[in-house]
Amino acid sequence: AQKVTQAQTEISVVEKEDVTLDCVYETRDTTYYLFWYKQPPSGELVFLIRRNSFDEQNEISGRYSWNFQKSTSSFNFTITASQVVDSAVYFCALRDSGTYKYIFGTGTRLKVLA
Amino acid sequence: DTGVSQNPRHKITKRGQNVTFRCDPISEHNRLYWYRQTLGQGPEFLTYFQNEAQLEKSRLLSDRFSAERPKGSFSTLEIQRTEQGDSAMYLCASSSLGAGWVSEQFFGPGTRLTVL
Numbered sequence: 535a536q537k538v539t540q541a542q543t544e545i546s547v548v549e550k551e552d553v554t555l556d557c558v559y560e561t562r563d564t565t566y567y568l569f570w571y572k573q574p575p576s577g578e579l580v581f582l583i584r585r586n587s588f589d590e591q592n593e594i595s596g597r598y599s600w601n602f603q604k605s606t607s608s609f610n611f612t613i614t615a616s617q618v619v620d621s622a623v624y625f626c627a628l629r630d631s632g633t634y635k636y637i638f639g640t641g642t643r644l645k646v647l648a
Numbered sequence: 649d650t651g652v653s654q655n656p657r658h659k660i661t662k663r664g665q666n667v668t669f670r671c672d673p674i675s676e677h678n679r680l681y682w683y684r685q686t687l688g689q690g691p692e693f694l695t696y697f698q699n700e701a702q703l704e705k706s707r708l709l710s711d712r713f714s715a716e717r718p719k720g721s722f723s724t725l726e727i728q729r730t731e732q733g734d735s736a737m738y739l740c741a742s743s744s745l746g747a748g749w750v751s752e753q754f755f756g757p758g759t760r761l762t763v764l
Binding site for chain 1: 683696
C-alpha cells in the first residue's frame with residue numbers, strides 16, 4: 535500500500551536558521567514519483583519539486599535543497615537561511631507508476647519567526 | 649498564462665441541499681483531478697479525468713458525489729444531499745499529457761464548503 539508520513543506536525547524556527555522537513559514514503563512499486571508542495575496561508579498549493587525513483591541525485595534550488603534516499607525511503611526538504619515568507623504548510627506526495635493520483639502526507643506546518 | 653480557477657471560492661449550504669462546483673484547468677491540460685482537504689490533513693484524491701473520460705475514482709466518492717468533464721475542458725463536481733461531514737476544501741488540479749515523462753499537477757485555490 536502507498537503511504538506518506540510526515541512525522542513533524544509543526545516546526546518553529548527563528549529567521550535565518552536552517553530547517554529540514556522530513557518525508558518517509560511506502561510503496562511496492564519500483565517506479566514512482568515524489569513531490570513537495572507548499573501551501574501558504576492563502577491556501578493554494580504551490581508545486582516545488584518532482585523527483586523520479588530512478589534519479590537519486592539531490593537537488594538544490596536557491597535556498598531549497600532536497601535529499602532523496604531510496605535506501606531509507608526518504609525525501610527530505612531543507613530550507614537554508616529561512617525567511618518569514620517561508621511560513622506555510624509543506625506537503626510531501628507520492629505517485630506510483632500505475633496511477634495518476636497523488637498520496638499526500640499530513641503536512642508539516644513551518645513557522646518562521648522574525 | 650492563467651492558472652487553475654475554481655468557482656465559487658466559498659459555499660455555505662444547509663444539510664440536505666445539493667451543491668455544484670466548477671473547475672477550469674490550465675488551457676491545453678488534458679488531465680484534471682479533484683481532491684478533498686479537511687482541516688489539518690493533506691489533500692485526498694477523489695477522481696481523475698483524461699480529456700472527458702473519468703478514469704479513476706476513489707472509494708471516498710460516494711454515490712452522492714458525481715463529477716463530469718463533458719467537453720474535456722472545465723469540470724463540475726456535484727454533491728447531492730449534503731451532510732455535515734462533507735464540509736471541506738475541494739481542490740481541483742490539472743496536468744498536461746507528456747509522452748514518456750511525468751508532469752506535476754497544478755492546483756487551483758479551492759472551494760471551501762461549509763454544511764450547516
